[in-house]
Amino acid sequence: MELVLSNFDLYLSAFRLTIGLFLVSAVGSLLLGTLLAAMRVGPIAFMSKAATVYITVVRNTPLLIIFVFVIIGLPKLGILFRSVEELGISSFFFRACLALTLYTSTFVAEAIRSGINAVPLGQAEAARAIGLTFGGTMTQVVLPQAFRATVPPLASVFIALLKNTSVAYAFGILEATARMKYFTNISGNDLPIFLIFAAGYVVLVEIISFGANRLERRWRVAR
Amino acid sequence: MTVSDTATSDNPHQPGTDDPLVVLDHVDKHFGDLHVLRDINVSIRRGEVVVVIGPSGSGKSTLCRTINRLETIDGGTISLNGVPLPEEGKELAALRAEVGMVFQSFNLFAHKTILENVTLGLTKVRKTPKKSADEAAMRQLKRVGVAEQAGKYPAQLSGGQQQRVAIARALAMEPQLMLFDEPTSALDPEMIKEVLDVMVGLAKPEQGEPMTMVVVTHEMGFARTAADRVLFMADGQIVEENTPEEFFTNPRSDRAKDFLGKILKH
Ligand SMILES: Nc1ncnc2c1ncn2[C@@H]1O[C@H](COP(=O)(O)OP(=O)(O)OP(=O)(O)O)[C@@H](O)[C@H]1O
Ligand SMILES: [Mg+2]
Numbered sequence: 001m002e003l004v005l006s007n008f009d010l011y012l013s014a015f016r017l018t019i020g021l022f023l024v025s026a027v028g029s030l031l032l033g034t035l036l037a038a039m040r041v042g043p044i045a046f047m048s049k050a051a052t053v054y055i056t057v058v059r060n061t062p063l064l065i066i067f068v069f070v071i072i073g074l075p076k077l078g079i080l081f082r083s084v085e086e087l088g089i090s091s092f093f094f095r096a097c098l099a100l101t102l103y104t105s106t107f108v109a110e111a112i113r114s115g116i117n118a119v120p121l122g123q124a125e126a127a128r129a130i131g132l133t134f135g136g137t138m139t140q141v142v143l144p145q146a147f148r149a150t151v152p153p154l155a156s157v158f159i160a161l162l163k164n165t166s167v168a169y170a171f172g173i174l175e176a177t178a179r180m181k182y183f184t185n186i187s188g189n190d191l192p193i194f195l196i197f198a199a200g201y202v203v204l205v206e207i208i209s210f211g212a213n214r215l216e217r218r219w220r221v222a223r
Numbered sequence: 224m225t226v227s228d229t230a231t232s233d234n235p236h237q238p239g240t241d242d243p244l245v246v247l248d249h250v251d252k253h254f255g256d257l258h259v260l261r262d263i264n265v266s267i268r269r270g271e272v273v274v275v276i277g278p279s280g281s282g283k284s285t286l287c288r289t290i291n292r293l294e295t296i297d298g299g300t301i302s303l304n305g306v307p308l309p310e311e312g313k314e315l316a317a318l319r320a321e322v323g324m325v326f327q328s329f330n331l332f333a334h335k336t337i338l339e340n341v342t343l344g345l346t347k348v349r350k351t352p353k354k355s356a357d358e359a360a361m362r363q364l365k366r367v368g369v370a371e372q373a374g375k376y377p378a379q380l381s382g383g384q385q386q387r388v389a390i391a392r393a394l395a396m397e398p399q400l401m402l403f404d405e406p407t408s409a410l411d412p413e414m415i416k417e418v419l420d421v422m423v424g425l426a427k428p429e430q431g432e433p434m435t436m437v438v439v440t441h442e443m444g445f446a447r448t449a450a451d452r453v454l455f456m457a458d459g460q461i462v463e464e465n466t467p468e469e470f471f472t473n474p475r476s477d478r479a480k481d482f483l484g485k486i487l488k489h
Binding site: 043120122123125126127128129130131132133136140141144145148 | 313331
């Protein structure tokens with residue numbers, strides 16, 4: 001306990017890294033997931049097929065395997081992300097975000113697809129009838145309504161993402177779980193250390209839930 | 224401009240000239256094994272109001288929806304202004320902007336205000352600047368009598384008001400043709416008239432050109448007042464085609480007699 005408190009800066013910087021992994025991967029998987037969902041419901045058969053295969057394969061693969069693939073497999077295939085390092089970003093951090101994004105986007109895509117299916121067909125037909133293209137129909141009419149129906153499942157997906165950032169610890173990234181391991185290794189007394197780190201995760205999860213509730217309430221009033 | 228161009232563009236909106244706006248030529252359509260449209264041949268003049276009537280499942284909605292290609296067809300051709308409907312993509316979207324559609328269940332965009340419902344097509348499809356789109360939308364909302372509701376959401380309006388907004392949304396695009404698929408059959412009886420009045424106003428305007436309209440409806444009053452022609456459909460075919468007066472008082476086919484007998488009973 002004292003060990004953590006006297007090294008509180010280490011505790012904070014570890015959670016900063018956790019939050020960084022979370023935020024970058026959340027934005028990335030929201031974008032990729034929306035794209036995958038749009039491909040899946042879109043009119044072009046092979047795109048829809050490709051999205052379906054990607055989602056099925058990646059969603060059914062353990063996250064650890066995806067990490068192994070991105071962090072160990074890709075460099076062996078000659079994909080080294082040098083340009084990322086030139087930007088001054090740790091390529092380990094980047095690869096961890098990539099692995100988390102590739103994985104989480106499939107869950108985002110499924111949540112959004114169920115949201116899209118909850119939007120009555122007539123909405124898209126009316127949009128097409130006034131001359132909107134597929135893209136316009138999605139961005140102006142279907143997705144804004146789908147996102148509303150998607151807030152609760154997306155909140156669960158993002159809470160899972162927050163906790164999944166801890167997998168990065170296995171690859172030497174000193175995020176919160178890695179730091180906890182470090183403290184418990186040098187202290188004999190694990191329980192308080194465990195609790196104080198668990199508290200950190202609980203606070204972050206509560207922030208996500210709170211944000212989701214606010215969004216849900218605001219969108220309910222707005223119609 | 225060549226001489227022949229000048230000749231054909233002479234008086235393009237004159238109804239009654241032999242200048243069809245929409246032509247369906249040997250149109251066929253299946254849903255799986257079900258043959259829903261069988262060899263449909265129809266030509267609709269500019270300014271003409273055509274009412275489509277017939278028993279449930281006869282293919283009226285499908286016919287209406289093929290005209291803006293919300294349903295594809297398996298055989299034959301449909302053309303607007305002599306040009307066959309495009310297959311997919313940007314051109315099809317551009318064509319749909321020229322064809323207004325009003326649905327049985329209104330289908331107003333639930334997350335947008337009444338005003339935004341009407342301006343969306345103008346700003347995103349016609350690329351009209353917001354200010355003039357707002358003005359044009361308000362003009363249309365006034366025309367259908369729901370201007371005071373502009374800031375509300377669809378769910379806050381009555382069915383009759385929602386359907387009038389849906390008409391305004393289609394009119395704002397200044398379409399060449401309007402399709403109506405049973406626009407009053409989801410409405411409570413006291414609201415039917417306010418919607419039909421708006422439609423009669425389009426068909427027989429006090430000033431300006433009449434709108435070309437295809438209306439699937441069982442409202443005989445509307446057909447008698449506003450329609451130039453009635454198409455009677457059964458089993459995917461156009462069984463009978465006549466003026467409203469002739470059709471309602473003197474149907475020729477047994478199918479039509481039978482059908483009218485049923486709807487006149489209640
Ligand atoms: N998307 C679809 N898939 C399969 N069958 C369909 C589809 N849409 C319509 N049908 C069938 O095609 C036939 C014609 O349907 P349509 O909706 O055009 O009839 P309608 O004349 O408009 O009937 P109603 O008066 O009930 O609206 C019906 O038998 C219907 O069940
Ligand atoms: Mg119908």
